[in-house]
Amino acid sequence: MMAVFEKSERLRHIGHLDIMRSTQRALRRSGLPVSYSKGFNPHILITFASALSTGAVGKNEIMDVTLDSEVSPETFLSAMNAAMPPDMQLKSAKALDDKHPALMAMVQAAEYDLKLLDADTAAKCVAAIPAFLEQESIMAMRKTKSGIKECDIRPLLFELRGEGEHIYATMTLTEHMSCKPDMLVKALCDFAGCEVPRVLVTRNALLGHNEQGELTRLELL
Amino acid sequence: MFSEKIEAMLEKVQKAPRYTGGEMNTKLKSWDETDLHFAFCFPDTYEVAMSHLGMKILYAVINQQPWSLCERVCMPWVDMMALMQEENVPLFSLENRRALNEFDVVGFTLQYEMSYTNILAMLKLGNIPLKNADRGQDDPIVVAGGPCAFNPEPLADFIDAFMVGDGEEQIVELNAVIRDWKKSGEPREACLKKLAAVRGVYVPSLYDVSYNEDGTIASFAPNCPEAPEKVVKAIVTDLDKAFFPTEIPVPYTEIIHDRIMLEIMRGCTRGCRFCEAGMLYRPVRERSLEHLVELAEKLEGATGYEEISLSSLSSGDYTCLPELIRELMKRLNEKRVSISLPSLRIDSVLKESLEETQKTRKTSLTFAPEAGTQRLRDVINKGVTEEDLIEKVNDAFQGGWSSVKLYFMMGLPTETYDDLDGIADLARKVVSAYFAVPKEQRAKGLRVTCSASVFVPKPFTPFQWEPQDTLDVVQGKQLHLRDALRKVKGVNFNYHESGLSFLEACFARGDRRMGQVLLSAFEKGCMLDGWTEYFKYDAWMDAFKECGIDPAFYAYRRREKDEILPWDFIDSGISKEFLWREKCKADRAEVTRDCRQGCNGCGLQRFKGVCSFCE
Structure with a gap:
């Protein structure tokens, strides 16, 4: 059973x-x-399409739960x-058949709403977006297990726009390569010539490819 | 109102989930639609607080009343505290994020003497005047309960009213008095006088103390007719009728006891002479098997916990323990709940079925012989023999365990170096028991951990008149024991910070004057004393000096039989005569039987029908 849930601001x-254990x-x-x-230490069969980092709100996070017997999505949802x-309620549920590919492998990108908690910086960043996107490459710092690496995030940006204090970004998110919100914000602030402000990160959706290869919400695939 | 600031602070601190709230089964009641707002304050970190059963009971009891609301407040960690001071954010509750001083009642639980500085820290962070004399009409009523409330005197300057005894019924009565007083608009003193009429409530400002020249108490008496001469502890007589919550909060983060704690009984009949809890929580009251099974099923359903532990001071003594475990296994096994068992005192049939069904992780087993020789175990009335212990340890090694913890105390009354050598002997015998099991049959990797804490004489125990060993003596004993145990292969030795036990002894049997020392130490930055890295022994000693108070007077002095002890005005149910009788038997190394084998006349017989073992 695939279910869409929210991780609210309080959490x-x-x-x-901790979210996994609580679920x-x-x-x-x-x-x-x-x-x-x-096995010796049985655990509940549950997977999450993508781990959401600490500090972020998730509007449409996705889990997959294996059930022993058939349950209707409505029953699953209400139970x-x-x-x-x-603060962690489910929004929808959908039965998946056993042959359904692993959700984790399906995730290609994510939509983020990044609220910059400093109006001045936000205005500068929003204004800088068109020029920012015109760059051929955008070097950003990526924290990895083996230290900090430089990588080009330009090809990882599918969409980037701003409005008021918000930056809306659609960025690559796969098991191998992804652009994290903090990488984008740092690069954008550097480009706009301002300090990185406090940012409230909300992941609005997880995206996968539909049959035409277009980015589509994972829960609709 | 501070929420924005709090959000920003949470991005900077370690372990933010300590401060976020919103856990399953917590209650977010409407502030405006409730008449009485109670802040349950735990003077330690969230992980410790949320592991505490008493808090869960009282939290649920208060929230169950339609007219009252209870929210949790914990001691913030140093990083959070620094930010709160910097940003001018008051200590706030986990549920509605209300400042501590917005509550009508601020209630602390007193689990451990060395958390007292945290109480002052929390009051200060909550913008509540530290001293009760400085509080005005609009300040919260500050109350405190729990085991240390049985000697409330060291906190007499800071707490408005203490709650002595079982809290689950008493707290509702106390809240009702405060609610009615709030509506009446009468002065604060009127409220305190009304509280003094509630069973088990002690209002320190209504009592006066005078001292003799030698520093002992000359008199202790009420200064108004509303205050009772003796404060009799509140007793819940029937646990089956008492409230026990089934919807208990389930934290997101891991806490210390992350499981269901089912209180199967309260009190203990063993009568160990060092044990304060064993005396304070008398009489033994057992929950019925049927009720426990019902509670366990409800708790499992409401929490989703994978583990349940049977909680009490001595769960192995529960009358129908094997039946209870069998019944719980029957109901909970299919739900994959493991039952953690209190002791190995289980019949052999049960042991087999346990092995089959409970795939218990073989973590270490704990035994508490407390003393190294039979003589000293008789002095403290710890009814464990060497044969018992070795037999149990044997069973454990044969059952596949390889890790054993042994708990001892050093500095017990009458202790000599022979008794310390006895600890090393016992450890050696435990190691031999392991090697006596054939190699193929035993688990690899023997680990025996010996822990020796420093004995702290406690009020309401037969040792309440005894001196504590001086720091020099304790340190000498620790070194001796360390050397003796070094010779035993496979044994690890842990011992405690002796300075901390010394202070604990001062507070455990302290009087009102200890309040000055507490305040002075707090002002010197003492806080989180229970956390070794923050314990400032020298600052405490400076505080004593500054107040002109000698800690030895409290820790090292032998009290006379007829001395007025600071806690004598509290009736714990146990009589002072019984305690003295027990003290004299201890001097002669004479044991006293378990109450289950016959009444020992501890004093509870005065309360008809309260104790099922009384004559």
Whole structure:
């Protein structure tokens, strides 16, 4: 069963592992026929399409839960929403068949709403976007396990626009390569010649490719 | 109103989930639609607070009343505290993020003496005057309960009213008094006098103390007719009828005890002479098997926890323990809930079915012989023999465990170096028991950990008259024991910060004058004393000096039989005569039977029908 859920602002500092554990406990509370892994230390079979970083709000996060017997999406939704805390409610659910590819491998990009909590900086950044995008390459710093690496994020940007204090960005997010919000904001602020302000990151949607190869919301695929 | 600032601060601190709230089963009640707002303050970090059963009970009890609301407040960690001071953000509750001084009642739980500086820190961060005498009509009523409320005197300057005894019924009564007083518009003093009439409530400002020249108490008496001469602890007589929450908060982050804690009984019949809890929580009251099974199922359904522990002071003594475990396993196994068992005192049939069904992780097993020789175990009335211990350890090693923890105390009354050598002997026998199991049958990697804490004489125990060992003596003993245990292969030795135990001893049996020392130490920056990295022993000693108070008077002095002890005005249910009788038996190394084998006349027989073992 694939389900879309929200990680609200109150929970934005809760890390991915804690969200996973809390969801597993919610599944146990729900009384739904969840499947467990085999082995000595069985755990509930659940995967998340993409880990959301600590500090970010998620509007349409996606999980996949394996069930032992058939349950209607409506039943799943109501049982889970009774069992989930108010700040982590499910929005929709859809049954997936067993042959459905792994959600994690399907994710290609994500839509972000980045609220810059400094009006002046936001205005400068919004104004700088057209020129920013005209660059052939945009070098940004990426934190990896082996240290900080420089990488070109220009090819990773699908869409970038600004409005008021908000920057709306659609960026690559795959298991191998992704542009993180902090990389973009740093590069944009450097370009606009301002300090990086506090940023409220909201991930609005996870995207995959449809049959035509166009970016489409994962839950609609 | 501070939410914006708090959000910004949370981006900078370690472990932000400590401060965010919104956990499953927490209650977000309407501030405006409730008459009484109670802040449950835990003077330690979130992880410690959320592991505490008492908090969960009282939180639920208060929120269950339609007219009252309870929100949680924990001690912020140093990074958060610094930001709060910098940004001028007051200490706030986890639920509605209200400043501490907006609440009608601010209630602290007193679990440990060395959390007292945290109480002052929290009051200060919450913009509440530290001293009760400085509080005005609009300041919250500051209350405190929990085990340390049985000697409330060191906090007498700071707390408006103490709650002594079982809290789940008493707290509702206390809140109702405060609610009615608020509506009446009467002065603050009127409220305090009304509170003094609630069973188990002690209002320190209504009592006066005078001292003898030698520093002991000359008199202790109420200064108004509303205050009772003796404050009798509140007792919940029937736990099956008492409230127990089934919807308990489930934190997002890992806490210390991240599981269901099912309180199967309250109190203990063993009568260990060093144990304050064993005396304070008398009499033993058991929840019925049927009720416990019902509670366990509801708790599992409401929390989704994977583990349940049977909680009490001595769960192995629960009358129908094997039946209870069998029944719980029957109901909870299919839900994949593991039951963590309190002790190995289980019959053999049960042991087998446990091995089959409970794939328990073989973490280490803990035993608490407390003392190294039979003589000293008799002195403290710890009814454990060496044979018992070795037999259990044997079972454990044969059952596949390889890690054992042994808890001891050093500095017990009458202790000699022979008793310390006894600890090393016992450890050696445990190691031999491991090697006696054939190699193929035992788990690899033997680990025996010996921990020795420093004995702190506590009020309401037979040792309340005894001196604590001086720091020099303790340190000498620690070195001796360390050397003795070094010779035993496979044994790890842990011991405690002796300075901390010394201070604990001062507060445990302190009187009102200790309040000055507390305030002075707090002003010198003492805080989070229970966390080794923040414990400032020298600052504490300076505080004593500044106040002209000698810590040895509290920690090292032997009290006379007829001395008025600072906590004598509290009736814990146990009589002072019984405690003295027990003290004399300790001097003779004579044991006292478990109450389950017959009444020992501890004093509870005065309350008819309260104790099921009384004659």
